[in-house]
Amino acid sequence: MDNKIQEIQKQILLNLKELINLKNLEPGDKLPSERMLSEKFNVSRSNLRQSLQTLEYFGIVKSIPQSGTFIADIGVTALNGMIDDILGLPVPSFKDLVEARIFLELKGVKLAALRRTVDDLIHMENSLADYSEKVIRGEDAVQEDLLFHLAIARASGNPTINTFMLKITPEIITNFEKHHVCDKDTAFRGIQEHKAILDAIKNQDPAKAKDAMKEHFGILYQYCYNTEE
Numbered sequence: 001m002d003n004k005i006q007e008i009q010k011q012i013l014l015n016l017k018e019l020i021n022l023k024n025l026e027p028g029d030k031l032p033s034e035r036m037l038s039e040k041f042n043v044s045r046s047n048l049r050q051s052l053q054t055l056e057y058f059g060i061v062k063s064i065p066q067s068g069t070f071i072a073d074i075g076v077t078a079l080n081g082m083i084d085d086i087l088g089l090p091v092p093s094f095k096d097l098v099e100a101r102i103f104l105e106l107k108g109v110k111l112a113a114l115r116r117t118v119d120d121l122i123h124m125e126n127s128l129a130d131y132s133e134k135v136i137r138g139e140d141a142v143q144e145d146l147l148f149h150l151a152i153a154r155a156s157g158n159p160t161i162n163t164f165m166l167k168i169t170p171e172i173i174t175n176f177e178k179h180h181v182c183d184k185d186t187a188f189r190g191i192q193e194h195k196a197i198l199d200a201i202k203n204q205d206p207a208k209a210k211d212a213m214k215e216h217f218g219i220l221y222q223y224c225y226n227t228e229e
């Protein structure tokens with residue numbers, strides 16, 4: 001995200017915090033409309049909406065279609081502290097994102113092996129087929145690679161793991177080529193590694209699924225722990 005946009009959205013979060021405190025808004029109270037807030041803060045509605053989505057992502061507000069945006073059921077002290085923590089969050093590096101991905105996927109693939117449905121398997125098989133076709137044609141397949149992993153996250157049956165993976169995946173896609181994490185040989189090897197992961201999930205073998213995922217993540221482990229950014 002552009003630094004200028006980040007600063008604008010941080011200022012919006014500060015303004016929202018001040019508004020909530022100034023008006024003594026409590027859990028369940030409704031915030032003013034987006035139009036009123038954008039005019040009051042002198043910002044675009046798109047930037048305001050993104051800031052509200054950030055607060056909703058962290059559970060501080062709740063948006064109800066056709067009704068508006070409401071303060072979540074948390075105390076004012078907790079609300080202020082959480083907004084301060086959000087404002088203090090540094091922008092994650094690519095290495096940070098990769099570490100988070102490894103952590104999430106090693107747990108998610110075990111759950112997928114235990115919980116996958118027939119529809120999940122079809123989704124993973126189709127994603128692997130799309131990845132394989134692009135690799136064989138010599139085309140960049142980073143997006144197809146990560147879509148296969150998102151299919152595993154969905155198969156985990158854990159919406160929190162799935163949400164976090166969806167949250168970090170776009171930034172990972174953007175940075176993969178920039179950081180030269182994968183090459184053609186790695187991509188071809190990935191076909192067999194993905195197949196090993198899928199076979200373990202099909203056979204509902206969580207231990208083997210985790211081992212196959214760790215094998216697949218070999219190059220990412222090297223990037224995270226054997227290189228300097």
